[in-house]
Amino acid sequence: MPIVNLNHDVELYYEDVGMGSPVIFIHGVWMSSRFFKKQLPYFRQKYRAISLDLRGHGQSSHVQSGHTVANYARDLKHFIEKLQLRDVTLVGWSMGAFVIWEYLHQFGEENVKGTVIVDELASDFKWPDFEIGAFDLPTLTGMMRDIQTDHAGLLKGFIPLMFKEDLPQADLDWMLEETTKLPSSIASAILFDQSIVDCRPYLNGITTPTLLCFGREEKLIPVAAGEHLCREIPNAKLEVFEESCHCPFLEEPDQFNRVVDEFLKSLYK
Template sequence: MPFLNIKDDVELYYEDVGMGQPVIFIHGVWMSSRFFKKQLPYFRQKYRAISLDLRGHGQSSHVQTGHTVANYARDLKKFIDQLHLKDVMLVGWSMGAFVIWEYLQQFGEDNVKGTVIVDELASDFKWPDFEIGAFDLPALTGMMREIQSDQKGLLQGFIPLMFKKDLSESELEWMLAETTKMPAAIASAILFDQSIIDCRPYLNQITKPTLLCFGKEEKLIPVAAGEHLNRAIPNSKLELFEESCHCPFIEEADRFNQVVDEFIGGLN
């Protein structure tokens, strides 16, 4: 299995298939590269398709430190540099969007061809001037406490909220297995950081083409979040997925793959 050592105690698991334009898929909080299993077989036909497990997630090192979005962005930079990737296309789902925005803020846009943002807000927190945020402080602290007392129970309730339709038992089973690989201490630490990051101040600085993919079902993230990003990011386009909630790349994989493929093709 491919691992990349980006630091003495940190190895990142990744999958790397195909040739050509690098397209990197970045997962959400607690999730893993396995959630993109419907993307790599499609994109490998035209592109160099790469998915990775962020530190602490999936099969990557479960180190106890470094669990902030800003640090995940630094990990991504080391990953891109060590693989000598050029003109990367970054696809970020949920927290993966924050990792992309933080990467652009820290390292600039020079080596980025474009970005695809999947179902995320400019901030997950309900700030006084951001009512569409997902969490207020009581909800966030409640989730953090539940992770510590019943991580699996929390995930059994949370994962179905990511989908418009009911999951089959086998689907829920592999997703639970994947998300419970992460130790509870890490799970609550990164939940807190990714929930209070606020990317609004620098979204208008992004000049690279951005495709915004949002599910129409609003169990977790409102469509208003996509509309807000579409207004805030200058060179952006919003695409809605009628039969999806938080995971259009799973729920409407064929259409998602085609839409993203066409977007990338339009940039080349």
């Protein structure tokens, strides 16, 4: 099993296929690298396609500490260094976008060729000056309590909200299997931190080319979030997927892969 050992005996599981320019896929909160199962077979034909499980998630170490977006960004830095990757493109879905922005904030853009942001807000929290945020305090508090009392029940209600169409039972089953690998203590800790991260102050300092991929269906994240990011990030382009909600890479994988591939071609030409 491919593993990278970080400091303090933390092991990150990853998949690494293909050859060429490296493209790293970073999943959302509670999720795993398995959610990119429709991307790696496509991108391995032209690129070195890599997906990893963040600490505490999937098959990575379920350590009880270090579960903040800022620390996940440091884990990503160590991961890139361990694999000696150069000129990477970072693809971040949901919380994965926060990890990318925090990485750029901490370490700069020197080793980053481009970024792909999939269906995320500049902040998930409804700050007084950010009404499009996904969570207010009562909602966030309720979710954290539900994680402690009915973790699987919460996920059974949450996962279908990520998709425009009804989810087949077989898909819901494997997604529940993946997302319940996290102990409840980790699931609630990282939910809180990623929900109150606010990346707005440094978005306008990002100069690396950025592709924004958003689903038209707004069960979780409004398209207005993508429009806001497109205004704030200087070198950004917005692509809206008409038949998707939160997971265009699973809901419209062929279209998603083509759009991202065209973006990558523009970076590496």
